[in-house]
């Protein structure tokens with residue numbers, strides 16, 4: 001007992017050292033994977049699911065996906081995003097952080113990642129186009145623009161369909177090598193609507209033709225969305241506030257909008273009798289348009305129903321509305337851009353009519 005005690009005491013410093021070392025080592029290991037997990041949770045989980053099971057974004061945990069995508073493809077996809085297709089760019093994160101996210105995604109599956117291979121594939125682009133129309137366009141769109149919507153619906157908020165990504169997207173084309181695209185066509189992605197086209201009966205040469213057709217999308221880049229839009233649309237009138245408010249109501253109803261309510265800006269902040277009545281918000285809605293917009297992107301709830309604010313300033317009445325084109329840009333969704341463009345025009349027409 002005594003001896004044991006002494007040798008234990010003698011050994012104590014090295015035991016402590018060993019423990020310290022290993023805990024240091026453990027800490028560092030935990031640090032790297034924690035960072036990846038943390039960043040993933042913060043930036044990706046809301047769309048791709050906490051375990052990569054998918055949601056608004058495609059699943060990242062499926063074995064076929066993990067078997068087909070290289071670390072470089074993941075890295076570049078995170079870096080460049082998919083402009084106009086909801087998937088944001090994370091170029092603001094450093095290389096180390098993006099790599100930590102890639103590592104975390106690799107942890108979703110035990111499947112080994114393929115090696116990076118950028119050997120170009122040449123094929124008959126014309127034949128590729130006709131095969132594409134026959135086998136791919138129904139899901140990926142005739143111009144490779146991808147399926148419509150974000151996969152989020154209100155009736156089935158937790159049961160997301162897996163939507164076909166855009167293949168004419170600059171973010172995709174920059175991130176995927178020809179071999180990456182071919183691997184996906186050959187292997188398919190079990191658990192999603194994307195099947196193996198070798199199993200579907202296509203020859204390797206035909207797959208090469210399709211790959212070279214997809215590569216040719218690079219020659220028709222998407223138009224960039226406008227970033228320099230003003231945040232608000234603003235008009236001015238010499239009429240009095242009551243007249244302008246009546247004009248706004250009439251103009252909105254004339255465009256098939258339903259008036260929801262008219263509310264003083266200070267409503268709820270001061271006693272009802274103390275409301276100034278000099279700053280008023282008019283809420284209106286067209287339910288058909290609202291539903292269309294919600295189908296495209298449920299985040300429009302942030303700025304719908306429509307609202308116009310009217311207030312007196314320096315003897316004039318000013319009317320303002322938030323610019324839907326500017327807001328839409330934040331959501332990185334081309335389809336939403338189109339709808340918001342229409343909303344923008346409607347706002348301008350109502351505001352012009354109300355202040356004429």
Ligand code: HEC
Nearest residue numbers: 058059065135136139162163164165181184189192193194
């Ligand atoms: C039945 C619908 C459907 C058809 C037909 C289809 N795809 Fe897909 N495709 C999908 C879906 C859904 C995904 C997303 C799969 C996932 O979640 O990983 C996908 C994924 C892909 C990807 C990976 C995209 C990315 O973002 O990395 C490529 C490339 C692709 N498909 C090409 C094709 C080509 C080329 C054809 C025709 C030969 C084709 N697909 C036919 C539905 C389809």
Ligand code: HEC
Nearest residue numbers: 043044047056057058077078082085086087146164165166
């Ligand atoms: C706002 C939703 C959203 C967020 C946030 C988001 N994604 Fe995506 N992601 C998508 C959508 C949608 C797509 C499919 C693009 C398309 O339809 O063309 C996608 C595509 C991808 C793809 C390509 C999938 C394939 O089949 O090749 C990868 C990889 C990916 N995302 C990883 C990430 C990672 C990692 C993060 C966090 C750093 C992230 N995404 C954040 C929505 C999102």
